[in-house]
Amino acid sequence: MTSEAPAARPEVEIVVLVSGSGTLLQALIDAAREPAYGVRIAAVGADRPCRGLERAEQAGITTFVCRPADYATRAEWDAALAERIRGAGPRFVVSAGFMRLLGDRVLSENLVINTHPALLPSFPGTHGVRDALVHGVKVTGTTCHVVDAGLDSGPIIEQRVVPVQDGDTEESLHERIKVQERAMLVDVVRRLAQEGLVVEGRRVRFGTS
Template sequence: MPSKLRLGALASGGGTNLQSIIDRCGDGTLNAEIVLVVSNNPQAGALDRARKAGIPCLCIDHREFADREEFDRAVVAALQEAGVELVVLAGFMRIISGVFLEAFPERIMNIHPALLPAFPGLHVQRKALEYGARFAGCTVHLVDGGVDTGPIIIQAVIAVLDDDTEESLSARILQQEHRIYPRAIQLFAEGRLRIEGRRVRIEPPLCPAEAVLTNPPLE
């Protein structure tokens, strides 16, 4: 068995995506271990989840720093001291600066509750409903210097239902987030991701050529 990938997780809120990663590490589906959880929010539920799982965690409050770069340097130092190999953003409500990107090039993942490049930013389920999209979903991508613009690793697609609300659509997307985020991390742990510009190649390829979705169905 290859050595476990050392993860550092950043979270600002309740940490349900963090919990999905903790669970998959625990059941052996994911060949990784979370060696540190960092939050910028002292009240984050993610910190409670880490403590319950026996994972080292700390709060680095961004309000105590003069600027974003100074805050990022403190977080990076903590991650590097813990020997983190891959950083996963699990509801981390801070924009990543160049300090982070230089410290962990192509080694920062994020999950976004929309099918990028459609609907980056905030309130994306509301935007999808207002636009009349037939499909919604979620995306795991590598982080670059933009907002939700990094190379895409994996996406999950769900149909938008006629009676969907922002809350119901968000809940069904969240279920898929919990499935695809650990999978993306596992692909990284297996060394199967190759980045070519904006494309992330998965070796060997996994998607069948005939995979097609339509909404409404053709029959």
């Protein structure tokens, strides 16, 4: 009598949003090539043509562009983006260097996570690395958080610390942060796909209850 191998766990499908070079996306593409990771990137969307879309296309992933300039209002753009995401049917959405604030329609229909190159709530916004360096902090790092309607203000999922070294420039510090940011995002996406996420106010934990 032979025992049957356990059925493989179905892959969790996600959508990734990008605006630039797509290095965070590439980390997820590389991780998703391993069957044990359990995640499939169903689509990659962008607000403009960018290198991130090229990375997705090279990996055989469906892509779409939803440009704000093509819509009369931000609400119309948000509704169109929500429709494109809905069409891919993701379990959740990853903002991976997506440089737009998401609107009510997208956020009400999806769990969206984002990474930021600073230890939130300190130094939100587009210049988190520079602001931390100017402030003279001894440690900074990277944060993965749930996206809400504010600017880098959603509940924190995970953080990783990066020491600031004497002589650091914005570029050298950012490069070390990016190493931790990519590894953190890959880990968070894996755990979120496997375990789910519970958000209770400002508190976040992996699990379903």
